[in-house]
Amino acid sequence: MSGVALGEAPVRAPRWETLRLLARSPAFLAGAAIVLFWVLCSLFGERLVPIDPYAADLLGTLDPPSAEHWFGTDQLGRDMFSRVIVGARDILTVAPLATLLGVGLGTAIGLVTGYFRGIIDNLVSRLVDAVLALPLLIVALMALVALGPSNGTVILAIGLSFTPIVARTVRSAVLAERELDYVAAARLRGESSGHIMVMEILPNILGPIFVELTVRVGYAIFTVATLSFLGVGLQPPSPDWGLAISENYGLIGGGYWWAVLFDALAITSLVVGVNLVADGLQNALDQ
Amino acid sequence: MTLFLLSVLVFAGGQLLPGDVGRSILGPLADQRAVAVLDHQLGVDRPLLAQYGDWIGHFVLGDMGMSYIYRAPVAPFIGTALVHSLKLGAVAFVIVVPLAILGGVVAALNVGRWLDRVITLTGLSATVVPEFVSGIVLILIFGVWLDVFPITATWPPDSGILTQVYYLILPSVPLVLVLFGYIARMARAGTVTALDADYTRTAVLKGLPYRTVIWRHVLRNALLPTIAVVATQAGYLIGGLVVVETLFHYQGIGGLIYAAAKSHDFPMLEAGVLTVGVIYVLAALGADLLTVRLNPRLRFGGAA
Numbered sequence: 008m009s010g011v012a013l014g015e016a017p018v019r020a021p022r023w024e025t026l027r028l029l030a031r032s033p034a035f036l037a038g039a040a041i042v043l044f045w046v047l048c049s050l051f052g053e054r055l056v057p058i059d060p061y062a063a064d065l066l067g068t069l070d071p072p073s074a075e076h077w078f079g080t081d082q083l084g085r086d087m088f089s090r091v092i093v094g095a096r097d098i099l100t101v102a103p104l105a106t107l108l109g110v111g112l113g114t115a116i117g118l119v120t121g122y123f124r125g126i127i128d129n130l131v132s133r134l135v136d137a138v139l140a141l142p143l144l145i146v147a148l149m150a151l152v153a154l155g156p157s158n159g160t161v162i163l164a165i166g167l168s169f170t171p172i173v174a175r176t177v178r179s180a181v182l183a184e185r186e187l188d189y190v191a192a193a194r195l196r197g198e199s200s201g202h203i204m205v206m207e208i209l210p211n212i213l214g215p216i217f218v219e220l221t222v223r224v225g226y227a228i229f230t231v232a233t234l235s236f237l238g239v240g241l242q243p244p245s246p247d248w249g250l251a252i253s254e255n256y257g258l259i260g261g262g263y264w265w266a267v268l269f270d271a272l273a274i275t276s277l278v279v280g281v282n283l284v285a286d287g288l289q290n291a292l293d294q
Numbered sequence: 295m296t297l298f299l300l301s302v303l304v305f306a307g308g309q310l311l312p313g314d315v316g317r318s319i320l321g322p323l324a325d326q327r328a329v330a331v332l333d334h335q336l337g338v339d340r341p342l343l344a345q346y347g348d349w350i351g352h353f354v355l356g357d358m359g360m361s362y363i364y365r366a367p368v369a370p371f372i373g374t375a376l377v378h379s380l381k382l383g384a385v386a387f388v389i390v391v392p393l394a395i396l397g398g399v400v401a402a403l404n405v406g407r408w409l410d411r412v413i414t415l416t417g418l419s420a421t422v423v424p425e426f427v428s429g430i431v432l433i434l435i436f437g438v439w440l441d442v443f444p445i446t447a448t449w450p451p452d453s454g455i456l457t458q459v460y461y462l463i464l465p466s467v468p469l470v471l472v473l474f475g476y477i478a479r480m481a482r483a484g485t486v487t488a489l490d491a492d493y494t495r496t497a498v499l500k501g502l503p504y505r506t507v508i509w510r511h512v513l514r515n516a517l518l519p520t521i522a523v524v525a526t527q528a529g530y531l532i533g534g535l536v537v538v539e540t541l542f543h544y545q546g547i548g549g550l551i552y553a554a555a556k557s558h559d560f561p562m563l564e565a566g567v568l569t570v571g572v573i574y575v576l577a578a579l580g581a582d583l584l585t586v587r588l589n590p591r592l593r594f595g596g597a598a
Contacts (some may be wrong), residue, residue, distance in 0.1 A: 034415065115319050138298040140578075142533025145551060149567065153556045233537055237552065243526045249426070255539070256430055260445060264434055271427045282422040283454045 017188050028291040032178035035291075038283025050248035052089075060246050067264050072075060079265035088166050091269050095277060098248070102227035109227075110137060110192035113173025118204045120174065121181025129136030132178075138173045140255050143168050151239040161240055165230055167255040169223055176219055180212040214292055221285035226279060232274055248274045300571045301350050357434035363559045369551060373567055379535050379546035382447070385459060386466040386531065391524060396519065397474070398481025401420050402516075403508075405486055413478065421475025423539045432467055432525045433541075447544035465542040469534050480523040484516035491515070518589055524582030532570045 029035050045165040053060070058076075064084030072079045078087035138146065150164035184190065185208065193203045234240030235249030243250065248270040255266035340358040361368050394417075420428075437445035443464040449457055486495060489512055497507045535548030547566055554562035 038427055137571075140300050140574045141567065142530055142536075142570065142574075144533035144536055145567055145570065148552065148555055149563070150538065152558070225422055227420060233424045233426060236424070236537065237540065238556075247426070252426065252430055256426075256433075259430070259434055262438065263440070267430050268434060271431050274427050275423050278422045278424070279419045282418055286418060 017228055025291045028286055029254065032287045032290070034279030034283050035287025041276050042284055043059070045095040045273075045280070046099060048092050049099050051092040052096070056086075056089035056092050058086040060085060060093050061244055062086075063176035067257070069266065072265050075231045078269045079263075081266050082252070082258070085199045087265060087269060091184055091252065091273050092267050094246040094248045094251065094270065094273060096200060097245050098228060098231050098235075098277075099156065100239065101158055102165075104223055105165035105226045106161045106169065106220060106223045106230070108162060109169025110216065112166065112174050113219075114169040114177050114209075114216055116170065116174040117177025118209065120179055122185055122204050122208065131174070135175055138168075138171045142232060143226075144233060145236060148237065148239060150172075151234065155243055156234075156239045158241065161231060163232060165234075167229055171228070172281075173219055173223070174217060177212065180215050181208055184208050218285075218289050218292060218293065220280075221288050225278060225281045228278055232278075300575070311342060311461065312585060316427055320528045327395075355442075361484055361559055361562045363554075363557050363562070364393050368562050368565045371562065372547070372569055375545060375547040375550040375566075378547060379532070381458065382462050382466060382535065382538070382546060383469075383528070384472065385462045389466060390470040392478065393470070394474045394477035395520065396535065397540065398478040398483075398520075399485050399513065399516070400420070401478065402482045402485030402489065405489075410482075410582075414482070417475035417478045419475075420471040421473075424471060425469065428471050429465070429468040429538060429541045432464055436464060445542070447542040465538050465544060467533060468538055471490040473531070476527060477520060477524060480520045484519050484520070485512060488512045488516040510524075518585055521581055521584055521588070525577045527565055528577040529572065 034109035044108070062085060064080065066084065067080055068084040069074075070080045076086050076088065081087055081090070107259050116131065120131045124145050134214055146168045147164045150167070151160055154160040155162065155180075184191055190203060190207060195281060198207070231240055232247075235247050236253045241247040243254075249271055251270045252267050252274075257268075258266055317431070360366065361371065364371070370567070396412050397417065403408040404410045433445050436443045439561055444461055445463050445464075447465045449461040461536035492505060493515075497511045498504075504513075532548060535546055536552050537548070539546045540552055547570065551563060551566040551570070552560075554566060
């Protein structure tokens with residue numbers, strides 16, 4: 008549907024127009040502020056927090072929140088406040104890289120299959136259908152059990168499982184675009200297929216690809232956190248929030264609420280922030 | 295066709311998992327000859343194509359092979375787990391579908407006003423929070439602090455249906471939250487489009503009462519795309535079940551797949567994943583058929 012809209016309206020608002028729309032949306036600004044906060048925390052948090060997030064204190068395990076430990080301590084006596092503050096770093100590295108991989112590869116496949124059609128397109132589309140019949144999480148879970156969990160394999164697993172979805176979106180945008188006159192003109196000029204795909208079609212479908220990129224980052228964070236919770240994502244001693252909840256959720260029956268609640272709130276704020284940004288961008292680009 | 299490719303993919307995925315099957319069952323200390331004998335008994339030393347043919351042939355007939363871990367047929371495990379998951383999924387759907395459609399339609403009728411914004415933003419935020427996060431907060435609030443719901447989903451044996459539903463309410467809420475946003479968004483978009491359509495203007499200009507226009511003209515057209523979304527979410531739901539069933543210690547298909555993946559129990563894993571895929575494809579097919587049935591315009595075209 009976005010492909011059709013693009014085909015009809017080649018006139019795109021100048022970039023500053025989009026920016027002005029964004030600056031007027033309170034939801035977008037709130038989301039951007041949250042994301043910025045966590046990015047700054049992951050870049051500089053380690054230097055700012057008063058207590059080393061990795062330092063265990065076996066005499067002070069599972070202390071409730073106090074003046075010294077604002078968010079209490081975990082099973083190893085590590086300061087929860089410091090760990091929550093620096094806990095965004097790994098997920099904010101892994102999720103965007105996985106998204107770049109998935110969107111990059113998906114765009115390449117979508118361009119080629121949409122432009123050439125034919126047997127390859129048929130085959131790839133069927134394969135995409137088959138992969139999409141499995142929940143993303145289960146595909147990633149199987150891949151990570153096979154490859155063994157590490158930051159690299161998490162990026163690979165999530166990136167590759169995003170690829171078919173992105174390929175499908177890009178392919179439908181290309182299908183709408185390739186029938187337009189400028190493509191026919193380029194063909195008559197004798198431009199090569201590769202040149203037409205990359206230099207002619209690609210710039211015209213950057214809108215949907217950009218939206219796909221921002222939406223996918225949200226999904227990637229969702230999925231990385233979930234995989235970490237399941238024990239096949241980010242690995243100890245990372246202060247990652249999902250991992251921390253996975254380590255501590257068995258304790259909440261005993262009343263140790265601080266060992267999971269702050270991590271849960273932190274994840275919530277990050278995913279909501281990212282999605283407010285994605286939603287704001289989508290609305291601004293649609294107008 | 296999709297199902298065939300899916301089965302090949304699942305099988306290939308299973309083969310990708312590392313390690314010698316006999317070795318992983320017998321442990322690192324076992325004699326190499328014993329490993330070879332077990333490999334031969336399990337048939338994993340045969341060519342891949344023969345293994346695949348054997349596996350899919352039996353699967354179609356309902357024989358899903360033997361679990362490496364339990365040394366018992368896989369099918370009964372899958373069957374029991376599927377029933378459990380269907381119960382949980384059913385509770386979630388019964389809660390979310392009316393709620394989300396109502397939310398979407400109310401938002402659409404108030405489009406642009408604050409009620410629309412509140413519903414849209416709430417839906418968006420609820421959808422993006424991972425299930426384990428909302429689940430843990432729910433357990434904390436309703437299971438530990440208020441103590442009104444049990445924190446595991448496994449009911450005592452011989453519980454009646456009401457007790458079972460009571461045990462499933464808390465685990466279903468994280469799924470409800472994630473699904474709410476998608477379904478409400480579709481319902482809202484469909485209603486907004488229908489409100490703008492010519493047939494709605496005609497109905498209003500004919501002087502039909504507002505209520506009749508909404509029920510007879512707008513909603514009928516607006517909710518068709520929503521049905522398709524509800525069905526595709528059934529596939530997503532199973533991914534969510536992996537998390538929720540792990541968190542709430544519930545013996546469903548998601549928990550089963552997770553346990554099988556962690557313990558490298560390939561027959562169980564492959565059977566579980568293929569079952570999930572089959573359910574998804576069937577749900578999508580069912581949605582197509584239902585859409586065609588409800589929309590007369592599609593009945594004779596080749597659209598389905």
